[in-house]
Every structure is written in C-alpha cells, then in structure tokens.
Amino acid sequence: MTERVAVVTGAAAGIGAATARGLAASGYAVALLDVNECAAVEVAATIAAAGSAAVAVQCDVADEDSVRSAIAAVVERFGRIDLLHNNAAVFLGLAGGSDGLLESLDLATWRRTLDVNLTGAFLCTKYAMPHLLVHGGSVVVTASVAGALTGSTVSAYASSKAGLAGFVRSLALNYGPRGVRANAVCPGTVLTDMSEHIRQTPELQRRMIDTIPVGRMATAEDVASVVVFLASPAAEYLNGVVVPVEGGLLLT
Numbered sequence: 001m002t003e004r005v006a007v008v009t010g011a012a013a014g015i016g017a018a019t020a021r022g023l024a025a026s027g028y029a030v031a032l033l034d035v036n037e038c039a040a041v042e043v044a045a046t047i048a049a050a051g052s053a054a055v056a057v058q059c060d061v062a063d064e065d066s067v068r069s070a071i072a073a074v075v076e077r078f079g080r081i082d083l084l085h086n087n088a089a090v091f092l093g094l095a096g097g098s099d100g101l102l103e104s105l106d107l108a109t110w111r112r113t114l115d116v117n118l119t120g121a122f123l124c125t126k127y128a129m130p131h132l133l134v135h136g137g138s139v140v141v142t143a144s145v146a147g148a149l150t151g152s153t154v155s156a157y158a159s160s161k162a163g164l165a166g167f168v169r170s171l172a173l174n175y176g177p178r179g180v181r182a183n184a185v186c187p188g189t190v191l192t193d194m195s196e197h198i199r200q201t202p203e204l205q206r207r208m209i210d211t212i213p214v215g216r217m218a219t220a221e222d223v224a225s226v227v228v229f230l231a232s233p234a235a236e237y238l239n240g241v242v243v244p245v246e247g248g249l250l251l252t
C-alpha cells in the first residue's frame with residue numbers, strides 16, 4: 001500500500017501506454033484508464049508480466065459517473081494516488097489533417113472534442129485531487145503544439161489543447177502551495193494512431209517533417225520520458241510549465 005501509484009488516462013495506446021510502461025519501470029504501480037477496456041487490459045498485462053503492478057479500468061473521461069467510479073476503483077485497488085497523467089484525447093480529424101474550418105466545424109464535433117480533451121482533464125483531476133493531496137503528488141497533462149501554434153483553421157482540437165495549458169497553470173497556482181505540482185508536455189507530431197492520417201498522406205508527412213528541426217516525428221517514448229521526468233523528484237521545482245516536446249518545431 002506504500003508503493004507510489006500513477007493514474008494514466010488514454011493508456012490503452014500511444015503516449016499513454018508508453019507513459020504507463022515508463023512509470024512502471026520507474027517504480028510506480030499504474031492504473032490504466034481508457035474507454036477501450038480490452039486494449040487497456042492488454043497493455044496492463046504486458047506491464048504486469050514485466051513485474052510491476054498494473055490494473056486496467058474502463059473509463060470515459062468525459063463522463064462524470066465513469067470518472068468517479070474509475071478513481072474509486074483505483075483507490076480501492078492500490079490505496080492511494082500520487083500521480084495523475086491526463087492524456088486521453090480525441091482528434092476528430094478531417095482529410096488534410098484539420099478538424100475543420102469554421103464553416104464545416106459542427107457543434108457536435110466541437111462539444112465532443114472539448115468534452116473529452118478539456119472537461120475530461122477537469123473531471124479526472126477533480127476526483128483524483130483529494131487523493132493527491134494526502135501525500136503530495138503531481139498532475140501532468142498532455143497538451144499539444146496545436147494549442148500553441150497559430151494554425152490555418154479554426155480547430156476544436158487546438159482550442160481544447162490551449163485550454164489545457166491554462167488549466168495546468170491554474171492548478172499549479174492553487175495546488176502548488178498544498179503539495180501538488182502541475183505541469184504539461186506539449187508534443188509535436190507523434191507516431192501514434194492519432195497521427196495515422198498524416199502517414200497516409202506521404203506528401204503531407206514529408207512537408208511536416210521538413211518543418212521539424214530534428215528532422216523526424218516523435219515516438220510515444222520521446223514524450224513518455226518527459227512525463228516520467230516531470231513526475232519525478234528531479235522535477236520537484238517545476239510547477240506550471242508547459243514543456244515543448246517537439247524537436248524545436250515551435251522555434252520555426
């Protein structure tokens with residue numbers, strides 16, 4: 001019951017799965033929350049097979065009842081929460097890699113994007129915070145360069161990610177004094193299912209890689225290792241920062 005416990009949302013795939021593996025390797029028991037329970041169970045099984053404690057919990061982060069019962073299940077299983085990684089998100093993308101010009105961006109897409117990406121982080125943090133406050137801990141959020149760059153479209157996704165940066169800063173101000181730090185990672189394009197539409201268009205992929213100073217897209221592990229660092233004692237004086245993990249893209 002004294003092992004540190006991490007909750008990772010969207011942990012069935014991509015960055016969340018890589019972060020769950022990285023946190024387990026650095027000594028955490030991990031709870032993998034995802035709407036896709038089967039895939040989360042598979043990732044948890046690989047972590048458990050490597051010798052760490054891991055549990056998959058079905059959770060839709062946009063649904064308050066689902067979040068409440070998922071956090072309760074984690075506390076029942078592991079007894080505490082030391083780290084929350086708010087990572088689950090959707091990119092309800094259209095052809096060409098955008099989620100819509102204003103004229104074509106419908107209200108349902110806007111609402112679902114904000115509900116999962118931004119309200120989901122609010123709900124998970126709201127229900128995890130009482131547990132984080134018990135021993136002190138931290139919150140890490142996965143934002144995106146999409147929330148920092150000026151894109152050529154009006155994007156629900158970009159708006160949700162810009163909102164997360166503000167959310168993290170307000171958490172840092174309000175809960176830093178009570179022992180809970182909050183920071184964000186801000187990835188560029190990462191080789192996961194979410195960016196599959198880019199890889200399906202080689203010309204778009206080439207153009208995007210050409211804009212990245214390090215000359216490649218990120219792996220999920222590139223991002224996960226920064227999340228693990230932000231959660232670690234080595235980062236205990238970092239609070240309220242949004243760390244770019246984009247190979248220098250934001251400099252261009």
Ligand SMILES: NC(=O)c1ccc[n+]([C@@H]2O[C@H](COP(=O)([O-])OP(=O)(O)OC[C@H]3O[C@@H](n4cnc5c(N)ncnc54)[C@H](O)[C@@H]3O)[C@@H](O)[C@H]2O)c1
Pocket residue numbers: 009010011012013014015016033034035036059060061062087088089090116120142143144145186187188189190191192193194195
């Ligand atoms: N892939 C990229 O290029 C990229 C770039 C910048 C930021 N990000 C961010 O990184 C994070 C992880 O994305 P990824 O690239 O690993 O994507 P991914 O699609 O591989 O994984 C996302 C996971 O979130 C889960 N999920 C979706 N809706 C959910 C919900 N309502 N409740 C619970 N789980 C839900 C999915 O089932 C999936 O397992 C997201 O916040 C994303 O916005 C990704």
